[in-house]
Amino acid sequence: MAARAMWKGVVHVGTLTVPVKLYSAVQDHSVRFRLLHKTDKQPVKQQLVSSDSREVIEYSEVRKAFPIARGRLVLLEKEELEELEPEDSRDIEITRFVNIGDIDHRWYERAYYLGPDNSTKQYFAVVAALEKKKKEGIARWVMRDKSYVGSLRVEDGYLMLVTLRHAEEIIAADALQAPEGRALQKREIEMAEQLIEALHAEFDPTQFRDDYRDRVMELIETKAAGKKPKVVKFRPKLKETDNVTDALAASLAGMKKKAGSRG
Amino acid sequence: MAEEAEELEQPSGSRSFWTGSITFGLVTVPVALYPATRSHGIGLKMIGPDEAPVQRRYVCPKDEKVLDADDIVRGYEVEKGKFIVVTDDELEAIEPRKSREIDLKVFVDADQIDPIYFERAYFLVPGGGTNKAYRLLAEVMEKKKQAGIATFVMRAKEYLVAILAEDGILRAETLRFADEIRKPEDVGLPKIAKPAPADVKKFETQIAKHAKKVNFHDFLDGYTERLEKLVAAKERKKEDIVNVPEEAAEAEEGGGEVVDLLEVLSRSLGGKTGGRRPGGRTVGASPAKTRRPPRKAAARKTKTKKRA
Numbered sequence: 201m202a203a204r205a206m207w208k209g210v211v212h213v214g215t216l217t218v219p220v221k222l223y224s225a226v227q228d229h230s231v232r233f234r235l236l237h238k239t240d241k242q243p244v245k246q247q248l249v250s251s252d253s254r255e256v257i258e259y260s261e262v263r264k265a266f267p268i269a270r271g272r273l274v275l276l277e278k279e280e281l282e283e284l285e286p287e288d289s290r291d292i293e294i295t296r297f298v299n300i301g302d303i304d305h306r307w308y309e310r311a312y313y314l315g316p317d318n319s320t321k322q323y324f325a326v327v328a329a330l331e332k333k334k335k336e337g338i339a340r341w342v343m344r345d346k347s348y349v350g351s352l353r354v355e356d357g358y359l360m361l362v363t364l365r366h367a368e369e370i371i372a373a374d375a376l377q378a379p380e381g382r383a384l385q386k387r388e389i390e391m392a393e394q395l396i397e398a399l400h401a402e403f404d405p406t407q408f409r410d411d412y413r414d415r416v417m418e419l420i421e422t423k424a425a426g427k428k429p430k431v432v433k434f435r436p437k438l439k440e441t442d443n444v445t446d447a448l449a450a451s452l453a454g455m456k457k458k459a460g461s462r463g
Numbered sequence: 464m465a466e467e468a469e470e471l472e473q474p475s476g477s478r479s480f481w482t483g484s485i486t487f488g489l490v491t492v493p494v495a496l497y498p499a500t501r502s503h504g505i506g507l508k509m510i511g512p513d514e515a516p517v518q519r520r521y522v523c524p525k526d527e528k529v530l531d532a533d534d535i536v537r538g539y540e541v542e543k544g545k546f547i548v549v550t551d552d553e554l555e556a557i558e559p560r561k562s563r564e565i566d567l568k569v570f571v572d573a574d575q576i577d578p579i580y581f582e583r584a585y586f587l588v589p590g591g592g593t594n595k596a597y598r599l600l601a602e603v604m605e606k607k608k609q610a611g612i613a614t615f616v617m618r619a620k621e622y623l624v625a626i627l628a629e630d631g632i633l634r635a636e637t638l639r640f641a642d643e644i645r646k647p648e649d650v651g652l653p654k655i656a657k658p659a660p661a662d663v664k665k666f667e668t669q670i671a672k673h674a675k676k677v678n679f680h681d682f683l684d685g686y687t688e689r690l691e692k693l694v695a696a697k698e699r700k701k702e703d704i705v706n707v708p709e710e711a712a713e714a715e716e717g718g719g720e721v722v723d724l725l726e727v728l729s730r731s732l733g734g735k736t737g738g739r740r741p742g743g744r745t746v747g748a749s750p751a752k753t754r755r756p757p758r759k760a761a762a763r764k765t766k767t768k769k770r771a
Contacts, residue, residue: 234538
């Protein structure tokens, strides 16, 4: 079944344009719970409440404020805040093209497919050109009063737009202090390298399944059938490795043995 | 409705989400997980007509009485209006035996993981007595450009996760499971058509013309800066300033125990308190220098549920 487009826009590549439709490329499969009132098992409502009187307040009566010090805030009018919002538009501007790999995982947020809107002529031309030039585009656009930055790339022969985190949202690792300690020994590093090499494989996400989701659904079915689920308390406690060198040596020895017995 | 549940679930930004261990081979490293991102616009608070801070509260659907956490249970809707209540203990009991462990059984080239999989980023900080195994893993993974792949359970949900190293710090990126990724045919995209060579050429010319190095200035939202400017201007003019009692401000923030994310992380990693601004080298010469550090208050409440 075809998915519904979430949004429509026009990609601008220099002087050229490509009309597109946006579709989510991911689908959340986690089990969705609702919060219920314990006594009557009815879904709770969310309300705004005054911290002073505990009275319920309507959203229209609420004003936004920015804290400037502890207990001190500047009130902002609705109109003032609206003025800060980016202007609505249908344009996805490609500000530049960069080499594939220049943007990495630290920035990725959420992936969308772009499908052609009506004509496929320009659409598959830009796909082919991106593939040939081995580039991805840096895109900027405004969608529902929010500005986005994204990477325009090719996935399986189609255009994909991956939203990227804004620079303001990222805490970069180099803003933090890495843990320090006595210099690592050459032998330890070598053994750790060997261990990682021995465990090296191709990335194959199909190897991993969300078994927990199945178990949660099983639990719900058991309870829905009026049966009592078994509840076993189990809190595994893992011990921190005291002697890293010995543990590495033992790991490598264990793996050699396994490989040997297989061959 | 899903978001309702999520909101109660998600702790404020700078508290650790999960503590457990990373295992590779027979080596076990205790770690704690912290979010590596914060959403913009987070500094805004709500003030009621009585000039008191406004809180979001769950109320009984019938009499609108404000409910405490103890009055609320989790339920799954099996049919319209019919819910099966599931307790935390029951959910915990069905966790995999190794749910407190991120067991890195597979290492892959970090650049092999397609961007489509990435979901959310966390920092891992050493949680044990020593940090040697942590440093060793970080050093080797970074040098070899490897990512360790595993699954683990956090807050009643199983995650696929990639552990990566950057500047001596380990990070965890939760990934989508393969069955959460849509294929072009699932979306209903049209069959791939061969474009006219002349059209391709036109795009190639434009791509070549605009090919440049990455500039992380492009990644700035600007909203936060515009907001801060507006606030500073009003503050100077002493316009629309309200004072709220300290207790109210604290109650609104959930106990006042939450401090700046950067500070918490720096402390946990064993370094000095957060002096440097996020985005130092990564963001090049951009916001770190042009913008002042975030106000403590602004960073205090990091809502994590922002999604496009």
